[in-house]
Amino acid sequence: MATPKSDSALIAECLQGQESAWVALVERYRGLVYSIPLRAGLDADDAAEVFQAVFTLLLEHMASIRAPKALAAWLITTTRREVWRLLRARARERSSEEAAAQRAVAEQWRARVSFEEEAWADRALVREALQLIGERCRQLLTLLYGDADALSYEEIAARLRMPLGSIGPTRARCLEKMRMTLHSMGMGEA
């Protein structure tokens, strides 16, 4: 299992000139940064523009980010700011009806944002951790928790072709692995 690194460590390596650290950071937060504009009602092109802008800003301001541990929060804030900037620009370009509709979506999204922010930030780390804990654990935990409609143990055992009785212990072992991985990635335990 590759040793995952915390955001702080990756930022420090970036600042020392290690490109691999930057690649890892983009890989970690690409879903987070790309999803926010889409949730706010922007189309794929605008989301791509926000995505590029946010990572450009991150590269420029990396040295001045005061709390590298809170990188996810910085990214969310920056992405939201870029989304609003783009929404304002689009509102000037579009008809009043279109602009009003988009504003409504954005307002709805804005109300949800602060509530979901922590989960979005965690999601980026959890997704990466899932890639690091082994294929079997990733499949099992995804089937157990990845969907709002939880599958029964029987269905999971059938899909993964594993004895029903081993699901419980395997899940506990996988969650421990997950906890260790997330810990080394800097995700504070609740």
Added chain:
Amino acid sequence: MNDHPVSFEALVDWLDGRLPPDEQDAVGRHAADCAACRADAAWLRRVGTAMRQSEIDPPPELTAAAQLLYRQRKAAAGRKRPRVIRWWPAPVLLASCLLFLALALAPVWSARAEGEVDVGSTVMVRPEGQATWTAATGPLREGDGVQCLTPALVTLFDGSQLRLQSGAEVALARVRRSLLLDHREIVVQQAAGRVVYRVATRPGAWSRFRVQTPTALVTVHGTRFSVEVGQEGDTRVQVEEGAVEIQSVGGAVLLNAAEGALIPARASRPDQAQPCPTAPVSPVTSTPATIGTPLPSAIPLPVSATPSRRATGAHAVPAPAP
């Protein structure tokens, strides 16, 4: 968690609601009083919530483009020379500028310059700080006095010439030049007799050439003029070329070429200056006089220009036509 009555596995099952009802209640009761269990439960909920978040992956090319940003920026930074700001040269530069200005402009700090006198038995020199007059033997220095029984020529370091007529007495009160630039400050104290001054062109705005008499201070704006201090201490100034400014107690007058002024011994105000009658002035040639050769005798100056009266209250008089 080995010694813990509720295993991690049971806690996960409890959170998922997968335990039989009686066990579900029992774990719930235990967790209510168990801080470690509550912390585990909170963490599991947090991870569960995060896992249920939907996330939309960007197209691979978008991710690749963002990952390339780093290399592009690094390449751009490599092309651009890092701007290193060094602060230490600022005070050094400032100090250098001030030092340069001080050395260049302030004659106070400047080197003492020398003058030469055409040595002859008729020229007496009183070195600075001494009371007795001796025959001139070497170069003149600041502070030296010069007295001549026959006409003599004093040449200063900058080429300015003082043609002393018989009986004239001057002291080189200040003969200085700046160390860096070609600025000079020359003050001649003329005690007696007549002296024709031929002042080298002023090299700099701060250069000064002045003649002090018992009654007047003559500041040179031009090149050729004569000053005569009479027996009574009265001062006659006659300008041949350029202009001089004469200051005495209470006022000043500017004399241009072909103008003259008389400042009587007891009249200390320029407005009391009397018209200068025939003011015989020694002719001044552009070629330096030969050392040791007496100057020709005095000849009236052939000038007939109209005087200007730039300074009111002063009597500037034209030199008479021959």
